[in-house]
Amino acid sequence: MIAQKWFAALSLLAAAVLAGCAGSEPGRSIDDPTNSLVFGYVDMADAPTKVDVVRLRQVAPPPPDDKAFWRMGVRDGMFYNSYLPPGSYILASLYGSSWWRGDYQYNFPRQQGGGDTAVRADKPGIYFLGSFKYKSVKSGFLEAAKFDIERVDTPTERELLQRMLDTDSELQKSTWGDRIRQRIARLKK
Amino acid sequence: MTAPLRAILVLLGAALAGCVPAPRESVSSMSSIGGSEIMLVGRVELDPPLRKGEQKIRGIVIGNIENRMFLITDEQARPLPRDLALKDYAGRIEAPIGETFFVRSGSKPFYILGGMLFLDIGGNALDRAYFPGGLRVTVNPEDRAVYIGTLRYHRDEFWKITRVVIVDDYAAANAEFTARFGSQQVLRKAMMQPVKRPYVARAAPAPAILPSVIADSSPLPER
Numbered sequence: 001m002i003a004q005k006w007f008a009a010l011s012l013l014a015a016a017v018l019a020g021c022a023g024s025e026p027g028r029s030i031d032d033p034t035n036s037l038v039f040g041y042v043d044m045a046d047a048p049t050k051v052d053v054v055r056l057r058q059v060a061p062p063p064p065d066d067k068a069f070w071r072m073g074v075r076d077g078m079f080y081n082s083y084l085p086p087g088s089y090i091l092a093s094l095y096g097s098s099w100w101r102g103d104y105q106y107n108f109p110r111q112q113g114g115g116d117t118a119v120r121a122d123k124p125g126i127y128f129l130g131s132f133k134y135k136s137v138k139s140g141f142l143e144a145a146k147f148d149i150e151r152v153d154t155p156t157e158r159e160l161l162q163r164m165l166d167t168d169s170e171l172q173k174s175t176w177g178d179r180i181r182q183r184i185a186r187l188k189k
Numbered sequence: 190m191t192a193p194l195r196a197i198l199v200l201l202g203a204a205l206a207g208c209v210p211a212p213r214e215s216v217s218s219m220s221s222i223g224g225s226e227i228m229l230v231g232r233v234e235l236d237p238p239l240r241k242g243e244q245k246i247r248g249i250v251i252g253n254i255e256n257r258m259f260l261i262t263d264e265q266a267r268p269l270p271r272d273l274a275l276k277d278y279a280g281r282i283e284a285p286i287g288e289t290f291f292v293r294s295g296s297k298p299f300y301i302l303g304g305m306l307f308l309d310i311g312g313n314a315l316d317r318a319y320f321p322g323g324l325r326v327t328v329n330p331e332d333r334a335v336y337i338g339t340l341r342y343h344r345d346e347f348w349k350i351t352r353v354v355i356v357d358d359y360a361a362a363n364a365e366f367t368a369r370f371g372s373q374q375v376l377r378k379a380m381m382q383p384v385k386r387p388y389v390a391r392a393a394p395a396p397a398i399l400p401s402v403i404a405d406s407s408p409l410p411e412r
Contacts, residue, residue, distance in 0.1 A: 059346040059347060060346035065242045088346045088347065090347060107316070110316055110318065110348055111308070111316075111318040111319065111347070111348035111349075112347050112349075118347045120346075
């Protein structure tokens, strides 16, 4: 069991490291003009674990089953993917691991109604899902554990974009660098 | 989650499934309809329909849920509960999506509170979509067979219910009814009616299931 935990933890760590390379998706260049950048932030202070991996589910155009999920890079709660093709996406799940509590998977329902954690990125661009905070929810006996996330005001879209530029040199050197700076300039007005 | 714990939960789940109240039973002959019963005829449609692979049923799942919407009913009008309790499943209509259903029913009027469809079930997964209701079904003790209409839900890619329409497909339903059960019985048309008008749902109820936490990660394929 311990070995399994180690293996799972190492796998998650490796995945998180790989996911940090937000422009390295095989088959799509980070400079592809059809790319969209989708990003957000989640504060997991009240969760059993921090978040290591975030996955988006593509819901339109309908992808094949084995191509429905897109991994997002995670840095201190900020998550993003800069090579998403045009389509509609929902936040599908968060993964986290802690030595004491083991591995956790936080799943979102598919019926999100186009709300807070869904985005229609039908044109290439920068899409901010929002900043969220994890909230525990009491569940009944024999009931699956539940959680909720609530929208919070900080960090703001501008702060997160700046953080992306400051911490991801690959993104900064790509065509995203200028586009993000332009967006930040617009948000400052 | 350890294997023994998983096994215990599966057994408990199976035991609980045994306690789930019965749905309105599908009818194969008019002669099986008792004196205080009627046959209810109707249909549920999804637009766009379920795509192949959009509903995921894994492992052993008790009950027939594939391509079926559960219409939750009650004799009292009330909102569809945020979390369905076992008792809420009593008298549900398990409607095969896109097909006419023929089910046994009591002869008292009742309400369709809303619909529920399993999107993902089995293993660690449980994900459902909910559909607005608030429809009154008017039946009379003297009825033998009643047609209530087609409930058509329009949805977007996020499973937001963008429009609900009650369609009168009586001619087609009556032809199917006659082919199955003969022409001895009359299929009376009594379309389901919204409790409040106009009945165009702007949205499905807030997700009735909160995001879930699973203390075991088993990532799905991704790119």
